[in-house]
Amino acid sequence: xSNKLTVIVAGAHRSGTSLTSMLxxxxxxxxxxxxxxxxxxxPKGHYENKWFVEVHEKIIREAGGMWFDLPSQDLLEGxxxxxxxxxxxxxxxxxxxxxxxxxxxxxxxxYFYFKYNLIDRKNxxxxxxxxxPYSIALSMxxxxxxxxxxxxxxxxxxYNRLYENLIKIKEYGIPVLHLKFEDYFVKPKEQIxxxxxxxxxxxxxxxxxxxxxxxxx
Numbered sequence: 669x670s671n672k673l674t675v676i677v678a679g680a681h682r683s684g685t686s687l688t689s690m691l692x693x694x695x696x697x698x699x700x701x702x703x704x705x706x707x708x709x710x711p712k713g714h715y716e717n718k719w720f721v722e723v724h725e726k727i728i729r730e731a732g733g734m735w736f737d738l739p740s741q742d743l744l745e746g747x748x749x750x751x752x753x754x755x756x757x758x759x760x761x762x763x764x765x766x767x768x769x770x771x772x773x774x775x776x777x778x779y780f781y782f783k784y785n786l787i788d789r790k791n792x793x794x795x796x797x798x799x800x801p802y803s804i805a806l807s808m809x810x811x812x813x814x815x816x817x818x819x820x821x822x823x824x825x826x827y828n829r830l831y832e833n834l835i836k837i838k839e840y841g842i843p844v845l846h847l848k849f850e851d852y853f854v855k856p857k858e859q860i861x862x863x864x865x866x867x868x869x870x871x872x873x874x875x876x877x878x879x880x881x882x883x884x885x
Contacts (some may be wrong), residue, residue, distance in 0.1 A: 670878060672791040675768030675867065677796030678775045678833075680826050681735075684849035688797055689715035689883060691795040691863065695872045698764040702788075708808045709811040712879065717769040719758045727751050735773065736822050738795045742831065752855070755786060776778070776829035777837040789840050796834070799849035801827075817875035853883045 675697060679685045693699040700717030707714075725735070732748035748755070757859040762769065771777075778794065781787045805819035814822075834844060836848035841880050845866040856878055864871045 669741070670869065671766070672695050672788070673766040673768075673867065674763070674782070674787055675766075675795060676774050676778050676787075676792065677768065677770035677795045677797070678778055679772060680762050680799065680801075680823055680830075681772045682804045682811070683772075684797040684847065684852060685772055685800035686710050686712070686714045686716065687849075687878070688795060688847065688863070689763055689768075691860075691871055691874055691877055692768065692867070692869075694879050695879065696766065696869065697867070697869065698762075698767040700762065700769060702851075705736065705766060709807075712877075712882070714770075716771055716831060717762060718767045721773070722769055723751060723754055723758050723776060726754075727777070728773070729826045730832070736812070736818075737838065738776065738829070741776065741832070744776060745775060745780060749776065759786060772826070774874060775826050776833060777855070779833040782837060782840050789842060793841050794834075794842055794844045795839070795863070796844060796846050798846060798847060803849075810836060847868075850883075852878050854878070 672780055673816065675692060677685050677689050689699050690712060702718045704714040704716040704718055704721060706712065719773050727744065727747045728735060728826065731739040744853040782789055802819065804823050805816055808814060808819040808822065809816050846857065847863065856874070860871045860874045
């Protein structure tokens with residue numbers, strides 16, 4: 669690969685962001701040098717850059733919240749801005765010719781990366797993963813042991829912020845691809861073709877990566 673590319677993968681928890689990141693990483697896009705380890709809820713791994721997750725969690729914590737109980741976007745932006753030196757260091761350690769990172773928290777942070785010119789707008793692309801909210805809520809309830817109504821509140825809040833970020837990002841002309849989690853299992857060839865053509869890469873070994881069992885997580 670010779671063309672520069674930065675890929676940001678966003679979407680709700682339990683919506684296929686890990687699967688998408690795994691496909692990209694195994695196809696030559698550097699999605700991280702150190703990943704969050706696999707768990708029973710993500711048996712094939714999260715493919716989540718540990719350094720970005722840690723700085724995102726720090727930002728949320730310092731703004732007075734947690735991933736499942738987010739503070740306002742204004743408070744998040746203030747905390748993000750204070751941590752820009754740390755974020756720049758994480759980017760410097762992570763970036764490659766073709767690279768990216770996946771984190772559900774990108775859903776409410778990604779606009780800030782472009783607003784403060786931390787990421788090259790010219791060579792960036794965004795992949796957003798969607799899934800039926802009821803399926804997400806059931807999966808989240810199973811993993812986190814939250815009441816179902818709390819899971820719906822978390823999803824509603826995250827999707828609202830994701831919509832807001834996507835609208836704001838339009839001003840920068842960043843290409844965005846929307847993927848449905850269910851399509852990985854219903855029509856995988858079409859899904860892989862869509863992802864491959866959007867990024868201009870060959871998605872490798874996808875048939876061995878897309879495990880029908882993952883649909884039930």
